[in-house]
Amino acid sequence: MIKRWFKPGDLLLIAMVVIPVLLILPSLMQEAWHQPSGFLRGLARLAGVIGLSLMLQAAMMSIRLPRLDRLFGGLPRLWTQHRLVGFLGFMLVMMHAWGLSFSVITRGLEPAMVVLFPPLSYWPVWMGWLALAIMVTFLGPTFRFSGRMDYQKWKRLHLLSAPAILAALAHTLPLATYPLVWWFLGALAIGAIIWRKVLSPSLGRFEYEVVDVNTLVRGVIEISLKSRGQAMHYEAGQFVYLTPFDDSLSNGIGEEHPYTLSSAPGDVYLKISIKDLGDASHAIQTIKKGSRVQIEGPYGDFYERHYPQKKQLWFGGGIGITPFVSGARDMACKGQAAAPAHLFYLANDDYRAYFIDELREIADRQPAFDLTLHLFREQGPITAAFLQEHCPDYRDREIYICGPLPMVNHLRALLVLAGVPASAVHFEVFDFL
Amino acid sequence: MNKIAYTTLIAFVSSILTLVGAYWLVPSFAQPSSQGQIISLKELAENNHTDSCWKAIDGRVYDITSYVDEHPTPVNVLTDWCGKESTAAWYDKGNGRPHSPGAQALLAQFDIGVLEGHEGTSPAVTDIQPQTENLAVTSSAASQPLSVGQIADGSYYAESEPSSRGLNTILEMTVKNGQIIGIYFDEIRRNESGSVEYRKSADLEYADRWRQVSGVSQLSAFPALEAQLMQSGSLAEVDAITGATSAYNAFSALASELMGEQQAVAIARVDNQGYRDGSYYAESEPDSRGWRALVEITIVNGRIASVYYDEIQRDDEGVFQARKSDDLNYADRWRRVSQISHLSAFEGYENQLMLTGSIDNVDALTGATSAFESFRRLVHEALAEAH
Numbered sequence: 001m002i003k004r005w006f007k008p009g010d011l012l013l014i015a016m017v018v019i020p021v022l023l024i025l026p027s028l029m030q031e032a033w034h035q036p037s038g039f040l041r042g043l044a045r046l047a048g049v050i051g052l053s054l055m056l057q058a059a060m061m062s063i064r065l066p067r068l069d070r071l072f073g074g075l076p077r078l079w080t081q082h083r084l085v086g087f088l089g090f091m092l093v094m095m096h097a098w099g100l101s102f103s104v105i106t107r108g109l110e111p112a113m114v115v116l117f118p119p120l121s122y123w124p125v126w127m128g129w130l131a132l133a134i135m136v137t138f139l140g141p142t143f144r145f146s147g148r149m150d151y152q153k154w155k156r157l158h159l160l161s162a163p164a165i166l167a168a169l170a171h172t173l174p175l176a177t178y179p180l181v182w183w184f185l186g187a188l189a190i191g192a193i194i195w196r197k198v199l200s201p202s203l204g205r206f207e208y209e210v211v212d213v214n215t216l217v218r219g220v221i222e223i224s225l226k227s228r229g230q231a232m233h234y235e236a237g238q239f240v241y242l243t244p245f246d247d248s249l250s251n252g253i254g255e256e257h258p259y260t261l262s263s264a265p266g267d268v269y270l271k272i273s274i275k276d277l278g279d280a281s282h283a284i285q286t287i288k289k290g291s292r293v294q295i296e297g298p299y300g301d302f303y304e305r306h307y308p309q310k311k312q313l314w315f316g317g318g319i320g321i322t323p324f325v326s327g328a329r330d331m332a333c334k335g336q337a338a339a340p341a342h343l344f345y346l347a348n349d350d351y352r353a354y355f356i357d358e359l360r361e362i363a364d365r366q367p368a369f370d371l372t373l374h375l376f377r378e379q380g381p382i383t384a385a386f387l388q389e390h391c392p393d394y395r396d397r398e399i400y401i402c403g404p405l406p407m408v409n410h411l412r413a414l415l416v417l418a419g420v421p422a423s424a425v426h427f428e429v430f431d432f433l
Numbered sequence: 434m435n436k437i438a439y440t441t442l443i444a445f446v447s448s449i450l451t452l453v454g455a456y457w458l459v460p461s462f463a464q465p466s467s468q469g470q471i472i473s474l475k476e477l478a479e480n481n482h483t484d485s486c487w488k489a490i491d492g493r494v495y496d497i498t499s500y501v502d503e504h505p506t507p508v509n510v511l512t513d514w515c516g517k518e519s520t521a522a523w524y525d526k527g528n529g530r531p532h533s534p535g536a537q538a539l540l541a542q543f544d545i546g547v548l549e550g551h552e553g554t555s556p557a558v559t560d561i562q563p564q565t566e567n568l569a570v571t572s573s574a575a576s577q578p579l580s581v582g583q584i585a586d587g588s589y590y591a592e593s594e595p596s597s598r599g600l601n602t603i604l605e606m607t608v609k610n611g612q613i614i615g616i617y618f619d620e621i622r623r624n625e626s627g628s629v630e631y632r633k634s635a636d637l638e639y640a641d642r643w644r645q646v647s648g649v650s651q652l653s654a655f656p657a658l659e660a661q662l663m664q665s666g667s668l669a670e671v672d673a674i675t676g677a678t679s680a681y682n683a684f685s686a687l688a689s690e691l692m693g694e695q696q697a698v699a700i701a702r703v704d705n706q707g708y709r710d711g712s713y714y715a716e717s718e719p720d721s722r723g724w725r726a727l728v729e730i731t732i733v734n735g736r737i738a739s740v741y742y743d744e745i746q747r748d749d750e751g752v753f754q755a756r757k758s759d760d761l762n763y764a765d766r767w768r769r770v771s772q773i774s775h776l777s778a779f780e781g782y783e784n785q786l787m788l789t790g791s792i793d794n795v796d797a798l799t800g801a802t803s804a805f806e807s808f809r810r811l812v813h814e815a816l817a818e819a820h
Binding site for chain 2: 027030031037038041083084087090091094095097098100101102104105107108109110111112113114115116118119122136139142143177
């Protein structure tokens with residue numbers, strides 16, 4: 001249970017907030033214990049300290065180092081945390097400014113105003129405002145005023161977090177009682193951004209060449225990649241960032257996008273299945289053989305195990321079948337399985353059940369791998385009775401779900417009702433581009 | 434999450450706009466147009482407790498009694514300064530940083546008048562920025578005229594108790610023929626065993642911070658106090674320096690402890706000394722403990738314009754290692770034995786030579802005779818070329 005909610009890397013993240021807080025705690029207790037105004041100001045200072053820690057942490061999380069993400073439960077979990085931590089930091093920073101001002105309002109409007117808007121010569125406060133203004137600018141699109149933003153534009157806009165962090169540090173360093181801790185965390189944050197945006201495109205990527213493009217159904221391709229130099233090592237179910245350099249593409253040339261690997265680690269070629277879901281994944285459907293791509297990764301911990309003794313139950317739907325194809329191919333390659341697995345392939349109809357022939361073949365040869373195809377158009381939503389019929393011990397298995405959000409939600413509800421502990425259910429929603 | 438963040442943003446902006454709106458709509462209370470009542474140092478000193486805590490900052494007096502409980506430090510940090518001239522503590526909260534503009538706006542509400550002797554100076558603390566244009570020396574009402582009485586020859590030393598920031602002010606003074614010929618004023622910190630581990634005169638970072646808020650620092654403020662006393666011979670003639678009034682107060686306290694109501698003879702200089710212009714240098718062989726004495730003299734317009742005497746150590750390659758004038762612990766040991774130390778003795782020899790123009794007119798200082806011998810020999814050697 002603990003393992004499900006808590007990853008080793010979380011300790012590090014918590015320490016980065018706790019240490020700065022502990023440093024100011026004595027003076028905080030001192031001032032907060034006397035007067036209501038002191039209490040408010042103490043809270044405001046605390047909000048500032050935690051807010052900045054979280055902002056810097058959000059920046060550090062963007063480093064996206066292959067394999068390191070597993071310490072934190074995989075990259076998708078880090079994305080979620082990054083989002084949570086970033087928003088929390090943003091809110092705390094506002095409470096910081098608000099609290100400092102309103103803690104002196106009993107003394108009149110003038111002091112409350114001067115705290116927020118001092119003479120320009122007292123520039124650290126204005127650097128704080130600058131940081132907040134930049135944050136509003138780059139977080140603005142997440143408030144979805146004008147619909148969902150283009151992914152690449154959003155990424156470029158999000159780069160404003162770098163100047164925001166510099167401004168926040170310029171606000172804090174001259175005023176902080178213990179600036180050393182902020183120098184340290186600030187350097188880590190800026191270092192992470194520099195690695196991600198400046199260094200990793202040349203130092204962190206593998207060179208590959210497209211050797212085969214296989215159209216599975218309309219709008220879904222599987223491309224095979226051959227290493228041009230050093231090959232990337234990975235495990236079944238992991239994903240990578242792929243950057244195509246095929247000049248004939250109508251979109252997404254030189255842009256990186258995340259895709260799940262469908263090949264097994266033992267396969268000759270690296271294989272990636274791509275569904276036409278957005279501008280870039282639409283354009284890449286026509287990628288040419290022989291063109292150059294770059295791969296960064298691998299990321300994720302798809303087959304993470306909380307119950308190593310349990311058998312596994314896999315649910316794949318739509319393009320979410322990809323990590324299970326990788327898992328099944330891995331079993332076929334190795335000739336033995338880490339754990340027996342039963343895959344439920346939830347497809348709309350026979351036509352959309354790509355990979356089904358290959359999966360059936362593996363199921364025939366590999367006794368540890370069972371396969372059940374469920375067709376939504378004919379059988380409706382999957383039911384507990386259907387599971388009971390095809391996999392009677394489904395409640396006692398460790399469960400992996402990957403597919404579109406409605407499918408994931410439906411299955412999670414169904415499994416909880418059937419009494420499966422939440423800690424035994426892993427799921428990933430494939431809605432990123 | 435984004436909805437919560439968005440809601441927080443709206444709430445934040447609304448309340449700040451409300452604050453700004455209210456600030457514009459509500460007429461601000463008028464600043465006192467006059468200077469307010471004139472408050473004497475005595476009156477200020479009477480309000481030195483938590484039930485009535487007045488402080489003088491930059492010539493204004495503030496009654497902060499009602500704020501004592503709200504101040505974000507342990508109460509005694511604040512109340513230690515009740516009834517006192519607190520400008521230094523205002524501009525250095527103890528971490529080298531001045532109070533914020535927000536704190537300044539709060540302080541303005543507690544203004545009750547002007548400190549006697551500061552009438553006509555700027556009405557209140559208005560900006561924490563440097564006030565370089567106010568570098569001029571102003572007269573202070575704090576100094577009491579002293580009655581005449583000659584101070585006896587010898588060396589004098591006084592040291593204050595540690596301040597709330599652990600700094601002791603020290604003053605060493607050497608008098609010869611009724612003239613103050615050497616004087617050293619500084620703030621130092623001693624560790625538990627009493628050794629000096631810090632002196633402000635060597636802290637150029639502190640000087641930067643002080644200069645940023647006050648337009649002046651110890652680099653010229655301390656020598657200015659020393660020079661005024663040396664040249665006039667009377668504490669009554671020493672004026673405070675704007676931006677360094679607390680240093681002036683500390684200096685006055687120590688100097689009056691040493692001199693009481695006595696005065697020294699004002700220094701007279703011999704103007705025509707008949708030397709050849711140029712700079713002259715001499716250095717001795719190392720003594721048994723490796724110290725070499727050195728003297729450098731610059732003659733301008735036939736007169737000794739400046740003299741530098743020190744004792745230094747060099748390594749085997751002749752590279753400079755240490756100089757005695759930096760070593761305040763050495764000064765402590767020397768003073769313990771001889772009532773004098775190099776802090777005022779070296780300067781005493783330098784000044785005697787500079788003012789009288791001849792090494793023959795320089796008298797040995799009791800307790801510093803071996804330095805005198807080195808000094809006399811080296812000056813002879815150095816000035817041999819200058820005749």
